[in-house]
Amino acid sequence: MTDSKHIFSENMSKEIDLIRSKFPKDKSKSAIIESLLIIQHDNNGFLNDELITSLANYLSIQKIDVYEVATFYSMFNLKPIGKNIISVCTNISCMLRNSDGIVSHIEKRLKIKIGESTKDNKFYLKDEMECLAACNGAPMMQVNHINYENLTTEKVDKILDEIAND
Amino acid sequence: MTNLCTSTFSLKNPSSIETYLSQDGYSSWKKIISGEIPKSEVITIIKESGLRGKGGAGFSTGLKWSFINSSDQQKYLVCNSDESEPGTCKDRDILRYNPHAVIEGMLIASYAIGASVGYNYLRGEFIGDQWVVFNKAVKEAYEYNFIGKNILKSNLCIEIVPLIGAGAYIVGEETAMLESIEGKRGMPRIKPPFPAVQGLYGKPTIINNTETLATVPYIIKNGSEWYKNLGVNDSDGVKMFCMSGHLNKPSVIEAPLGVLFSKLLDECKGVLDDKKLKAVIPGGSSVPVVKGEDIMETPMDYESLMKIGTMLGSGGIIVMDESTCMVSVLERISRFYYAESCGQCTPCREGTGWLYKTLVKIRSGNGDQSDLDLLNKVATQIEGHCICALGDAAAMPVISFLKHFWTEFEYYVDKKQSMVI
Numbered sequence: 001m002t003d004s005k006h007i008f009s010e011n012m013s014k015e016i017d018l019i020r021s022k023f024p025k026d027k028s029k030s031a032i033i034e035s036l037l038i039i040q041h042d043n044n045g046f047l048n049d050e051l052i053t054s055l056a057n058y059l060s061i062q063k064i065d066v067y068e069v070a071t072f073y074s075m076f077n078l079k080p081i082g083k084n085i086i087s088v089c090t091n092i093s094c095m096l097r098n099s100d101g102i103v104s105h106i107e108k109r110l111k112i113k114i115g116e117s118t119k120d121n122k123f124y125l126k127d128e129m130e131c132l133a134a135c136n137g138a139p140m141m142q143v144n145h146i147n148y149e150n151l152t153t154e155k156v157d158k159i160l161d162e163i164a165n166d
Numbered sequence: 167m168t169n170l171c172t173s174t175f176s177l178k179n180p181s182s183i184e185t186y187l188s189q190d191g192y193s194s195w196k197k198i199i200s201g202e203i204p205k206s207e208v209i210t211i212i213k214e215s216g217l218r219g220k221g222g223a224g225f226s227t228g229l230k231w232s233f234i235n236s237s238d239q240q241k242y243l244v245c246n247s248d249e250s251e252p253g254t255c256k257d258r259d260i261l262r263y264n265p266h267a268v269i270e271g272m273l274i275a276s277y278a279i280g281a282s283v284g285y286n287y288l289r290g291e292f293i294g295d296q297w298v299v300f301n302k303a304v305k306e307a308y309e310y311n312f313i314g315k316n317i318l319k320s321n322l323c324i325e326i327v328p329l330i331g332a333g334a335y336i337v338g339e340e341t342a343m344l345e346s347i348e349g350k351r352g353m354p355r356i357k358p359p360f361p362a363v364q365g366l367y368g369k370p371t372i373i374n375n376t377e378t379l380a381t382v383p384y385i386i387k388n389g390s391e392w393y394k395n396l397g398v399n400d401s402d403g404v405k406m407f408c409m410s411g412h413l414n415k416p417s418v419i420e421a422p423l424g425v426l427f428s429k430l431l432d433e434c435k436g437v438l439d440d441k442k443l444k445a446v447i448p449g450g451s452s453v454p455v456v457k458g459e460d461i462m463e464t465p466m467d468y469e470s471l472m473k474i475g476t477m478l479g480s481g482g483i484i485v486m487d488e489s490t491c492m493v494s495v496l497e498r499i500s501r502f503y504y505a506e507s508c509g510q511c512t513p514c515r516e517g518t519g520w521l522y523k524t525l526v527k528i529r530s531g532n533g534d535q536s537d538l539d540l541l542n543k544v545a546t547q548i549e550g551h552c553i554c555a556l557g558d559a560a561a562m563p564v565i566s567f568l569k570h571f572w573t574e575f576e577y578y579v580d581k582k583q584s585m586v587i
Contacts, residue, residue: 022285022327033349073332073334075291090498092447092484095498096411096484096486096490130335133254134255135482145291145294
């Protein structure tokens, strides 16, 4: 693999190699999901055509194979988003414990609608469809994939204040 | 109430290998490696214990293992930690508080079916917590040589490999999970062939839920009779029940199968603010809803729940009090299945959208009586007409909500507002 075909740092290449080694020799495609997650994390939370092409070249697979994965799974973003990802679980258990009130509160506080990022790009409020499997801690949210449970609007303010000041 | 998978939860450093070893952890695995329990015995013990899959389907685990294509070729074990059935939050605790029970269970299962590799697929949203803990646990188990080459100086070699997803409910369906591990979109496969014959990369594969596998070491250690007898009356063994919704103390409780619903409710200090119980979804959002009074004294086991027209499913018990608007809840459930349908089968792809849009119409006050009939019609046309169970899962709530709360839905289309507000 020549360097011109991908733009990954030496470190990133090593990490992808490690992921690749989890699977049988002729099963490169299996490495797509985990590789995309670390590539996306390294690129401010989103993927672009250059990165997707790079991974396809690096794994010697078709670009469309990578696109199929990148467009199917909800944790991949193909457009720039705010730095801190907020996902409020609004599935039934959380809905019964006022998760909709939590979402409205965050929308009001950050002056955005669900699915949008703040103007200063500090926060992205994901339109989360899935149950986040913390039902006994409802209502809950994840910020950058860390759980915050038994939320109240006061608690949410405190969490977002801390992150904003970070 | 009974501690197997949860036995380390309240200990200090619950996820560390030292803690697990202090609880006699890996003793089952050592017994098997030393030849004290012959290979042929392992599947028999699991079969006789009555252990059933705890992810939702409730199929006999031992029987599933015995289906493995025994020909001399590469085989795989897959642990399904893609916990995402709405209302279910047990595997997340096992993975972060008792990961070594999952690893030991995966080793025993791999050995029993002749797999040299066991993958544990965690849902993407577990990347910040469970993923870190489980990876660390695997590393520890390698250091102790419970996993890897020539395990405990034997000839046995088994690799345990953690994998991570990236957000897709459908991947919890076992063949969709295989597609996902192969690096594709998570679209379920047509069965047969079953994974035990042709699974991951076309090789024989057994897929078990996290809680199921984490239970295995305890059964091997204490015997099949012991496990069987943990259940109440005719039920075998235990289950983790995830109690959520309108409760004073929502909790995850490991309890004997056959425990009365009222007992679980007591453990959670009753319905929130002592309101009246209205309805319960007892096995994750995919199973039919039942009225509160119909489940109160029902034993929580597969057969008893079947008798009242619902299912044990994943053990995700969602409790709703008298203030709950059933139209709103059903709308939310339908939004979920619409968003998560993989789009492969037309009845599910189109039908889930129809259901959701019709419920939005009703909720916004623009529905009429014919929309209620439409909901029933669309739901019955999805049910049984798709490759996987997601279509059924989208249909069952609709049919059961309408059946049990018809007046409430009628009131909504008639008065253009909720009956409970």
